[in-house]
Amino acid sequence: MQTDKVTPTDAETVEPPVRPASELPFFSPDGSPGGASDAAFAKDPTHVFLEGHRKHGALFRVKFAEREQYAMAGVEANHFVWTNHDIWDYYSTNRHFREQFTDRYLNQLVGKPYLQKRRRMMQGFRPSVLMGHTDRMSEAIFREVDRLPDGVVDLRLFCMRVIIAMMARVLVQKDLPEGMDRTMALSNREMLKASNMGWKRWLWYQYPPKLWKRHKIFKYLGSILDERAQSGDPEKEDILSAVVSAQEKDHPNISRTELIHDLSQLFMAGSTTSSMIIAWSLIHSFTDTVWLEELRTELTDWDPYKFDSIDPYPKLRATTLEIERLHPGVPVFNRVTAEAFDFGGFRFPKGADVLHLHTLAHFMEEIYEDPDVFRPARFIENPELPPKDVHGTFSGGRHKCLGAPLARIQPPLFTANILKYYDMEFLTQPSLKEKYDAVVAPAEEPLMVRFTKRV
Numbered sequence: 534m535q536t537d538k539v540t541p542t543d544a545e546t547v548e549p550p551v552r553p554a555s556e557l558p559f560f561s562p563d564g565s566p567g568g569a570s571d572a573a574f575a576k577d578p579t580h581v582f583l584e585g586h587r588k589h590g591a592l593f594r595v596k597f598a599e600r601e602q603y604a605m606a607g608v609e610a611n612h613f614v615w616t617n618h619d620i621w622d623y624y625s626t627n628r629h630f631r632e633q634f635t636d637r638y639l640n641q642l643v644g645k646p647y648l649q650k651r652r653r654m655m656q657g658f659r660p661s662v663l664m665g666h667t668d669r670m671s672e673a674i675f676r677e678v679d680r681l682p683d684g685v686v687d688l689r690l691f692c693m694r695v696i697i698a699m700m701a702r703v704l705v706q707k708d709l710p711e712g713m714d715r716t717m718a719l720s721n722r723e724m725l726k727a728s729n730m731g732w733k734r735w736l737w738y739q740y741p742p743k744l745w746k747r748h749k750i751f752k753y754l755g756s757i758l759d760e761r762a763q764s765g766d767p768e769k770e771d772i773l774s775a776v777v778s779a780q781e782k783d784h785p786n787i788s789r790t791e792l793i794h795d796l797s798q799l800f801m802a803g804s805t806t807s808s809m810i811i812a813w814s815l816i817h818s819f820t821d822t823v824w825l826e827e828l829r830t831e832l833t834d835w836d837p838y839k840f841d842s843i844d845p846y847p848k849l850r851a852t853t854l855e856i857e858r859l860h861p862g863v864p865v866f867n868r869v870t871a872e873a874f875d876f877g878g879f880r881f882p883k884g885a886d887v888l889h890l891h892t893l894a895h896f897m898e899e900i901y902e903d904p905d906v907f908r909p910a911r912f913i914e915n916p917e918l919p920p921k922d923v924h925g926t927f928s929g930g931r932h933k934c935l936g937a938p939l940a941r942i943q944p945p946l947f948t949a950n951i952l953k954y955y956d957m958e959f960l961t962q963p964s965l966k967e968k969y970d971a972v973v974a975p976a977e978e979p980l981m982v983r984f985t986k987r988v
């Protein structure tokens with residue numbers, strides 16, 4: 534009987550036929566056919582899909598956020614996703630931003646308007662702008678710790694509030710009015726919650742306490758713009774002034790609403806994510822007493838008001854990298870395909886839901902030895918780490934996190950200032966386990982700690 538088998542000759546290699554992505558194997562954490570991954574993700578957000586990758590490789594199907602999605606994982610997938618920009622539809626994926634702000638929100642723009650706005654906003658994140666404010670950011674940290682009653686606080690909320698106070702310094706050179714940091718921290722969490730709510734998000738948008746917080750924040754940001762318009766130039770360049778003055782000459786004026794929304798985005802973008810990098814950094818540093826002593830020794834000559842480079846502090850740098858690896862704030866990323874494409878022998882249709890597991894490679898044994906262990910020294914012993922397309926914390930490609938340069942300054946600055954000048958006692962014992970609550974957070978909430986000044 535004749536078969537379809539084709540024998541390749543030296544001159545021709547035969548590609549296996551491309552199969553529809555709907556034929557990909559299905560993975561559910563509890564092994565049930567068609568079972569959803571959401572509950573397991575909420576309890577173990579960074580590891581839940583690792584078993585799927587071990588079983589099925591880079592591509593498999595999952596049920597997540599109330600829909601079936603194609604999971605893409607690993608180094609090759611990261612490279613593919615981050616270098617093929619036009620296959621992703623940001624308009625659908627990030628609709629919760631547009632719906633709560635406007636279609637001038639950065640990740641809602643496409644083509645030239647996107648590139649123009651991105652270029653303009655990037656001007657605010659140059660080291661020369663950011664590093665000019667580390668002294669005032671240090672002041673904000675000390676002020677917030679020193680006014681805690683008995684030094685006792687819930688670590689998560691505290692880190693969120695301090696990050697916002699630091700942002701106020703570098704973004705607009707201000708100290709926020711009493712309570713505004715908390716309002717912003719909570720409002721951002723509420724805004725992000727909408728991403729996985731399906732149609733119920735429309736009810737959520739109308740929730741009065743949520744609307745009230747946004748009204749209060751926008752009114753305050755508007756008052757900063759008015760004040761600046763009246764008083765002229767700020768004392769030195771900050772993110773707001775750098776972004777506004779980078780406006781291209783042939784570009785129409787940025788509207789007041791757009792500026793308020795952009796400020797709001799920048800104020801809050803790091804409050805959820807950078808704050809958790811800091812919380813984890815403190816938790817691990819104070820739990821690993823040997824590393825704590827090594828860090829403190831490295832910080833002997835640390836001057837909180839003269840931090841202009843991480844280079845003299847390799848252990849501090851390695852701590853930040855290790856925390857970004859071990860507890861990436863955003864472990865998975867929802868995408869929608871803007872066009873059909875082939876990857877890994879499968880055809881993905883237009884309009885498909887893709888769950889990009891962009892940080893899964895952080896936990897692959899073939900890349901990192903003992904990947905689940907906190908061991909910052911790995912980044913000192915092997916300066917080649919992380920390999921290309923492995924580190925997904927800030928995503929990659931054209932939409933790579935705009936705030937990454939700042940997110941590489943605030944956590945080490947915060948960590949160094951606390952380690953050098955304070956002890957942190959755990960009143961709630963951390964299990965080092967995670968949960969997902971708009972970000973990869975410690976499982977314990979509240980996680981109560983007490984700061985005391987070192988003598």
Ligand code: HEM
Pocket residue numbers: 639640651798799800802803804806807810861862863926927928929931932933934935936937939940
């Ligand atoms: C550790 C802290 C942070 C993490 C883990 C983080 C993570 C991310 C991720 C995963 C994205 C999505 C990229 C994509 O669409 O592929 C993103 C985008 C973005 N982030 Fe961050 N981020 C952090 C801090 C910040 C900070 C401090 C700011 C600003 C002050 C910021 C501003 C932005 C903006 C504006 C975008 C949209 C970029 C665009 O669409 O062009 N982020 N971030």
